[in-house]
Amino acid sequence: LEKAHLILAESALELIPPEIWHHPAIHNYARKRGKRPSELVLDISMHYPAMKKLPDFLKRGRPDIVHYCLLLALDSPLNKENLLCTIVHTYQDKTIYIDPSTRIPRNYNRFIGLIEQLLVLGKVPPKSEKPLLWVKSKSLEELIREISPSKVFLLDEGGVKYNALTLGKRMAREARPAIIVGGFQKGELRSETKSLADEIVCVYSQPLTSWSVLAIVLTALGIAIRIV
Amino acid sequence: LEKAHLILAESALELIPPEIWHHPAIHNYARKRGKRPSELVLDISMHYPAMKKLPDFLKRGRPDIVHYCLLLALDSPLNKENLLCTIVHTYQDKTIYIDPSTRIPRNYNRFIGLIEQLLVLGKVPPKSEKPLLWVKSKSLEELIREISPSKVFLLDEGGVKYNALTLGKRMAREARPAIIVGGFQKGELRSETKSLADEIVCVYSQPLTSWSVLAIVLTALGIAIRIV
Numbered sequence: 001l002e003k004a005h006l007i008l009a010e011s012a013l014e015l016i017p018p019e020i021w022h023h024p025a026i027h028n029y030a031r032k033r034g035k036r037p038s039e040l041v042l043d044i045s046m047h048y049p050a051m052k053k054l055p056d057f058l059k060r061g062r063p064d065i066v067h068y069c070l071l072l073a074l075d076s077p078l079n080k081e082n083l084l085c086t087i088v089h090t091y092q093d094k095t096i097y098i099d100p101s102t103r104i105p106r107n108y109n110r111f112i113g114l115i116e117q118l119l120v121l122g123k124v125p126p127k128s129e130k131p132l133l134w135v136k137s138k139s140l141e142e143l144i145r146e147i148s149p150s151k152v153f154l155l156d157e158g159g160v161k162y163n164a165l166t167l168g169k170r171m172a173r174e175a176r177p178a179i180i181v182g183g184f185q186k187g188e189l190r191s192e193t194k195s196l197a198d199e200i201v202c203v204y205s206q207p208l209t210s211w212s213v214l215a216i217v218l219t220a221l222g223i224a225i226r227i228v
Numbered sequence: 229l230e231k232a233h234l235i236l237a238e239s240a241l242e243l244i245p246p247e248i249w250h251h252p253a254i255h256n257y258a259r260k261r262g263k264r265p266s267e268l269v270l271d272i273s274m275h276y277p278a279m280k281k282l283p284d285f286l287k288r289g290r291p292d293i294v295h296y297c298l299l300l301a302l303d304s305p306l307n308k309e310n311l312l313c314t315i316v317h318t319y320q321d322k323t324i325y326i327d328p329s330t331r332i333p334r335n336y337n338r339f340i341g342l343i344e345q346l347l348v349l350g351k352v353p354p355k356s357e358k359p360l361l362w363v364k365s366k367s368l369e370e371l372i373r374e375i376s377p378s379k380v381f382l383l384d385e386g387g388v389k390y391n392a393l394t395l396g397k398r399m400a401r402e403a404r405p406a407i408i409v410g411g412f413q414k415g416e417l418r419s420e421t422k423s424l425a426d427e428i429v430c431v432y433s434q435p436l437t438s439w440s441v442l443a444i445v446l447t448a449l450g451i452a453i454r455i456v
Binding site: 043045062064065068071072075076077080106107108109110163164165203204206208209211212214215216218219220222223226227228 | 271273290292293296299300303304305308334335336337338391392393431432434436437439440442443444446447448450451454455456
């Protein structure tokens with residue numbers, strides 16, 4: 001293993017979309033936050049009444065999933081050993097690059113503030129030459145082409161069942177594996193996403209949250225290369 | 229393995245203590261939340277200026293650590309297989325029991341609301357005969373006596389280094405292992421806590437966050453008993 005790329009795919013992270021800027025629930029929330037709706041992250045726990053109109057609304061507005069997954073990935077031994085590169089791809093085909101040394105805010109509300117700055121201004125810190133996080137409009141297909149992994153593993157309930165350690169060892173045999181995990185709550189990965197995978201796999205017989213999948217895969221890979 | 233008890237020890241979770249109820253920062257926060265200071269969870273990301281006066285303030289006011297750890301533990305395959313019982317022991321020697329079927333709120337602010345209800349009223353839902361979460365005043369020593377584990381493993385940076393899978397297998401050989409992980413940010417577990425352990429162990433050469441330790445230990449135990 002030289003470098004593993006962890007990609008949270010189709011993640012439920014975006015600014016409030018124009019279609020619902022004028023909904024009263026959004027209006028009230030924006031006033032409370034002291035920002036414009038266009039500058040705020042969509043969050044289904046606050047914006048459910050307004051979101052019901054949106055297509056795929058059950059796959060959107062879950063920034064907490066991205067938050068927990070980033071905390072887990074960036075604090076993992078794999079990342080501390082410089083063997084991991086974590087990237088967030090979103091529902092809207094934006095790609096968020098993250099410097100592996102970034103210390104993601106532990107507090108959710110501070111994380112939301114950071115992401116709002118990122119999505120509005122394109123990078124964080126906004127004026128840095130070497131930002132910690134930066135965003136590009138980029139499809140998952142373009143992203144995969146760019147990082148050119150030696151093999152693409154995609155975690156999906158419907159995939160081939162492996163025990164975690166066997167999967168970890170198979171990933172560890174690759175120089176540059178990409179590991180794709182869905183960054184949303186409910187529903188399927190798009191068929192275009194699945195078509196990018198060399199192998200579609202799973203590690204448990206029941207659906208798991210994104211962070212549980214991540215915990216298992218990152219630990220199994222860490223065990224396979226003997227860093228934990 | 230019959231049942232593993234996961235104990236988050238000395239967790240940085242408590243209501244705002246009386247010593248700082250009258251601090252202006254607390255006053256403002258309470259007004260904004262529309263509650264009394266005595267009904268609010270202490271959170272260092274909001275209450276830092278007031279907290280600096282408190283003893284051990286760097287070990288307190290981190291409800292987010294408990295939140296992420298509970299999300300990981302309760303969503304883990306081990307818990308889904310009814311092999312895990314998760315308990316939160318706090319800095320103030322309160323013990324929070326959690327029905328393993330509980331679905332912890334994903335959103336941080338809703339989690340905080342739930343914990344405030346729990347710590348003020350003693351259980352959630354408040355009038356239930358079979359609550360999902362309930363709290364008792366109980367030291368870790370009393371708790372350990374009550375659950376009478378076959379062996380107590382305590383995870384600590386200073387412990388004997390194991391590779392994760394070996395540790396997972398050793399835990400799996402026990403019928404009722406207790407696994408203690410510190411539920412706070414910085415500083416040491418108390419010597420009384422350490423004295424309860426049969427074995428003090430660690431899985432990595434550098435300090436890890438509580439949730440990273442949990443991810444590793446729960447996965448390693450899951451691999452050892454072949455559920456993942």
